[in-house]
Amino acid sequence: MKKILLSGVALMALTGIAQGAACPAITVSDSMGVAAGAYPQQYELSEFEAAANCTLDISSRDDASIAAFNSQIQGNPDLPPLAERLPEEPLVVVPYDEIGHYGGTLDIISNATEAGTSDMMSIRHVNLVRYSDDLETIVPNVAKGWKWNDDYTELTFYLRKGHKWSDGEPFTSADIKFWYDNLELDPNVMAKTKDYVLVGGERMTVETPDPYTVVFKLPAPKPGLLSHFANHYAQAFQPKHLLGRFHPAINPNADAEAQALGFENGYAVIKAYFGNSDWMDTATPMLNSPDKVANMPFAAAPTLESHIVVRESTEGRHFVPNPYYFKVDTAGHQLPYVNEMDETFVTETEVRVLKMINGEVDYKTQSLQLDMAPILLENQEKGDYTVWLEPKISFPVFSFNVTDEDLEKRELFNNIKFREAMSVAINRQEINDVAYFGQGQIQQYVAFSPTPGFISEDMLQYKTEYDPEGAKALLDSIGFVDKDGDGWRDLPSGKPLVLNIQFATQGTSAKVNELVAQNWAEVGVKTTVKEITADEYRSAQSANQLSVGSWEKSQPLAVILGNNEEFVPPFENYFAHRTGMLWAEYIESNGERGVEPPAWVNDSIADIAAFQSATPGSDEQAAIGARMVERMTKQLLFIGTVKAVSPVFHRNVLKNVPEFKTASYDYYWAYPYRGDQWFLDE
Numbered sequence: 001m002k003k004i005l006l007s008g009v010a011l012m013a014l015t016g017i018a019q020g021a022a023c024p025a026i027t028v029s030d031s032m033g034v035a036a037g038a039y040p041q042q043y044e045l046s047e048f049e050a051a052a053n054c055t056l057d058i059s060s061r062d063d064a065s066i067a068a069f070n071s072q073i074q075g076n077p078d079l080p081p082l083a084e085r086l087p088e089e090p091l092v093v094v095p096y097d098e099i100g101h102y103g104g105t106l107d108i109i110s111n112a113t114e115a116g117t118s119d120m121m122s123i124r125h126v127n128l129v130r131y132s133d134d135l136e137t138i139v140p141n142v143a144k145g146w147k148w149n150d151d152y153t154e155l156t157f158y159l160r161k162g163h164k165w166s167d168g169e170p171f172t173s174a175d176i177k178f179w180y181d182n183l184e185l186d187p188n189v190m191a192k193t194k195d196y197v198l199v200g201g202e203r204m205t206v207e208t209p210d211p212y213t214v215v216f217k218l219p220a221p222k223p224g225l226l227s228h229f230a231n232h233y234a235q236a237f238q239p240k241h242l243l244g245r246f247h248p249a250i251n252p253n254a255d256a257e258a259q260a261l262g263f264e265n266g267y268a269v270i271k272a273y274f275g276n277s278d279w280m281d282t283a284t285p286m287l288n289s290p291d292k293v294a295n296m297p298f299a300a301a302p303t304l305e306s307h308i309v310v311r312e313s314t315e316g317r318h319f320v321p322n323p324y325y326f327k328v329d330t331a332g333h334q335l336p337y338v339n340e341m342d343e344t345f346v347t348e349t350e351v352r353v354l355k356m357i358n359g360e361v362d363y364k365t366q367s368l369q370l371d372m373a374p375i376l377l378e379n380q381e382k383g384d385y386t387v388w389l390e391p392k393i394s395f396p397v398f399s400f401n402v403t404d405e406d407l408e409k410r411e412l413f414n415n416i417k418f419r420e421a422m423s424v425a426i427n428r429q430e431i432n433d434v435a436y437f438g439q440g441q442i443q444q445y446v447a448f449s450p451t452p453g454f455i456s457e458d459m460l461q462y463k464t465e466y467d468p469e470g471a472k473a474l475l476d477s478i479g480f481v482d483k484d485g486d487g488w489r490d491l492p493s494g495k496p497l498v499l500n501i502q503f504a505t506q507g508t509s510a511k512v513n514e515l516v517a518q519n520w521a522e523v524g525v526k527t528t529v530k531e532i533t534a535d536e537y538r539s540a541q542s543a544n545q546l547s548v549g550s551w552e553k554s555q556p557l558a559v560i561l562g563n564n565e566e567f568v569p570p571f572e573n574y575f576a577h578r579t580g581m582l583w584a585e586y587i588e589s590n591g592e593r594g595v596e597p598p599a600w601v602n603d604s605i606a607d608i609a610a611f612q613s614a615t616p617g618s619d620e621q622a623a624i625g626a627r628m629v630e631r632m633t634k635q636l637l638f639i640g641t642v643k644a645v646s647p648v649f650h651r652n653v654l655k656n657v658p659e660f661k662t663a664s665y666d667y668y669w670a671y672p673y674r675g676d677q678w679f680l681d682e
Contacts, residue, residue: 023054025331028096039139040132041674043092048330056092058082058332061102061321069320069339072310074299076167079323082334085168087160089144091327093677096656099329100337100679106654107362109346109355113314115534116506117281118233119366120343122668123675124305124319124336125280128157128229128236131558133672135661138230142237142304142326152221159212164324165302169241173208178240180206182247183274188267192588194278195564196228200609221613224561231559231667234278239302246270262292273301277574286312306336306676316344327676337679347533349505357383362654362680365663365670368647369509370436376647388648389439390663393449393556395643396508398422398501398516399549402637403582403595408491409547412480419636421474424467425523426516432642435511440644446629447566449554449643454622459633464640471523488526499527499548504534507551507577512641516550538574544581551577553638559666560608561616567608567628569597571637579637600631607631653682 024032028041034052037043049056060066060082070079079085110117128143140146143157163171183189184197197204205217216225229236244250246258246266254266263269272289275282284300285293286309293299300309304326307319319341327335346352353372355361357379368376376387400413400422412418423444432440444462446455475481475489483490491497499520503513510531517527532540540546553576555566565571569587570578578584583601585594607628614621632638646663656678660670 021054023049023052023056023330023332025099025329026052026094027098027330028094029098040134040137041094041096042139043094044140044144045089045092045328048092056328056330056332058086058090058328058334060085060334065102065339066321066323070323072320073166073308073323074293074310075297076323080168085164085324086328086334087162087164087326089160091140091144091160093327093329093335093674095329095677096658096674098655099331099333100656100677101681102333102337102679103339104680104682105340105342106338106678106680107360108341108343109352109361109364110316110343111352111367111504111506111534112345112347113283113287114279114281116367117343118665119364119669120341121233121281122670123363123678124307124341125233125668125671126235126304126306127232129226131230131667131672133658133661133674135667135672138226146226148223148226152223153218155216155218155225157214157216159214160326161212163304163326165239165241165304166308166322166324167239167298167302168324169239169302170211171237171304172211173214174211175237175240176214177206177208178244178247178250179236179238180204182244182249183238183270184278186247186249189270189274190277194234195568196225196232196234196562199225200613221615222562223616224558224563224612226562227558228562231671232563233280233668235280235304237304238274242297242301243270243273245297261295263289269296272296273298279575284309284312287314307338307341314345316342318342325676329677336676349510349531356385356649359383359385359651361649362651363657363670363678364649365647365660366665367506368649368663369505369511370439370644370646371509371511373437373647376649383651384653385649385651388659389645390648390660392552392644392646393662393664393666394552394554395440395443395449396512396641397445397549397551397553397577397638398641399577399579399638401544401547401549402580403544404547405544406547408493408495409497412478412491412497413547415478416636417474417478418480419639420463421471421523422520422525423463423636423639424465424474425471425525426464426519426639426641427466428464428642429466430519431512431515432644434515435509436642436644440642443640443643444633445553445638445640446633447554448557448560448625448629450556452557452622452625454626455629456626459629462633463636468519468523475523475525482524487524489524497526499525501527501529501548501550502532502537502540502546503529503550504532504537506534507537513550516641541578542574542581549577549579549638553577554643556664556666561612564605564608564612567604567632569601577638600635604628604631653680655679655681 026032026034108120129138130141132139145158147156199218199222200220202219207215246254246269248254258266258269272285309317311318402414404410428442444464480489483494513529517529520527569580569583572578582595583597611624648660650657
């Protein structure tokens with residue numbers, strides 16, 4: 001992990017290679033004898049020219065095309081020549097199969113605003129670094145290089161000189177420091193500081209010795225910080241030249257400038273652009289402030305991504321290419337190849353599937369479940385598309401609300417024997433056979449996925465045996481019995497209990513929920529199932545109104561090293577599977593509000609901090625990890641089911657799309673597979 005990129009100029013000096021003729025347009029499938037760079041499938045410009053003994057002739061779309069797109073971006077000035085739009089050393093991307101061509105509109109469907117939009121976002125997403133498609137190697141992206149100190153308490157990033165935002169303004173280290181100091185740590189913007197910008201709960205210090213160097217100084221070791229920047233949606237930069245205008249710590253006249261636009265104060269403008277979280281796909285002023293957007297500097301904040309949104313409504317969004325995007329291909333063409341992106345919001349699962357079959361969708365992974373695979377596979381040839389079934393990292397998990405507003409239910413759900421009974425009542429083999437066509441693997445929730453070496457098979461299979469009679473005996477032993485003779489178990493007071501499983505297909509499949517509900521009913525626990533939207537699910541979960549949680553869960557080691565949320569109440573973020581909302585409130589308020597969690601929760605919080613600070617791969621880290629897993633698994637706060645595969649869909653006219661290694665939110669869907677070099681051949 002201790003790595004810094006050697007510049008192409010230095011490489012040429014060392015090898016004595018001189019720049020020569022035009023560069024070969026190499027691809028991953030045909031390297032034409034050009035040696036690989038320091039990182040897979042990409043080069044810095046001077047590195048590529050040295051390796052190929054050439055001079056790259058950089059070109060763009062024809063002026064009329066890119067100028068026309070630029071004119072759709074509110075607030076953008078007229079375009080300067082490409083040489084003035086690219087960094088001094090752009091990132092050279094090696095396409096997978098062929099040099100693409102410009103054109104077309106990439107059609108994507110999402111569930112709704114801020115629901116199921118990660119798929120679309122992952123195609124255009126950038127961050128300081130990213131994971132290569134091997135899902136193991138971290139490679140440069142916005143940053144051209146990095147360096148750790150010896151004890152992982154200082155991480156330095158090196159930026160590209162001349163890199164610009166989508167409006168042509170310089171992107172510098174100040175934009176990273178502004179993001180950290182003035183957005184992430186400002187409670188007026190972020191009500192709760194996220195763990196991934198902290199180290200053991202303590203803030204870092206961001207230093208900017210020059211416009212192209214950023215130094216994160218950590219209060220304790222956290223080797224997983226680099227991995228966080230490689231796989232997470234939260235981008236480590238925001239346009240200070242725009243948002244800083246409305247931040248009182250940056251501009252003394254921030255409130256006055258905001259009021260001139262019709263806002264209460266500067267923070268209201270920041271929230272119109274940035275939202276109330278660092279989720280990078282929040283609605284823009286086009287939805288947040290449609291009555292004011294015409295007078296705002298930009299309809300959407302400038303970006304470093306490959307595309308920028310220019311139209312937005314409750315039905316969808318439309319994107320055009322970023323004319324200042326910092327990457328080129330090996331033939332010198334500025335990326336992205338795809339001209340426009342169109343995102344349509346479709347709430348109904350059946351309609352989304354039908355649109356894919358009918359050729360109205362170019363790519364889709366998020367919200368696809370394995371029970372949709374038969375109809376998608378059956379129509380592959382007719383619809384001229386490809387479906388891959390790829391391993392999932394997360395898998396369906398159920399939980400009971402241990403801080404339920406109903407105190408009687410809360411007491412029942414906190415009884416470990418109840419959770420054990422509900423686990424062994426589940427017929428996981430039936431779920432595998434019926435919902436997953438025998439393609440899955442029975443597994444308990446252990447937080448980590450794939451499974452590190454410190455997790456034993458005993459933990460993976462803990463309380464996964466199908467034992468309905470044992471479940472009944474456990475439920476009888478805690479007094480959860482049928483008191484009125486109607487065949488259903490009642491609470492100790494005699495009050496009937498109905499477990500309402502509310503689920504969204506973005507999180508779990510209908511079939512899995514139906515089978516689990518049937519299993520619980522068979523041991524006398526009356527259970528109903530209802531499909532709702534992802535937004536409805538998340539709102540109810542946040543309001544502590546879900547008695548039963550149903551959503552996929554588990555994270556890879558690479559994520560957990562940089563983010564503690566799987567082991568700290570409420571045990572994940574707004575977009576994922578949570579429980580113990582009032583435990584979280586107690587911890588966040590230092591005991592002033594909420595419900596005090598049991599002692600094991602405090603042990604979990606201490607252990608994840610120690611785990612993240614330990615040397616990666618060390619015996620110390622493995623021992624801590626094993627302890628964390630055993631505690632979480634045996635508490636059965638989350639009850640695992642079956643880990644399987646999931647569809648990845650794309651139309652065959654979409655080229656340079658490699659087969660995914662996983663259908664995974666945790667590595668950010670398409671992000672490792674370089675959507676900026678995909679192109680439409682139609």
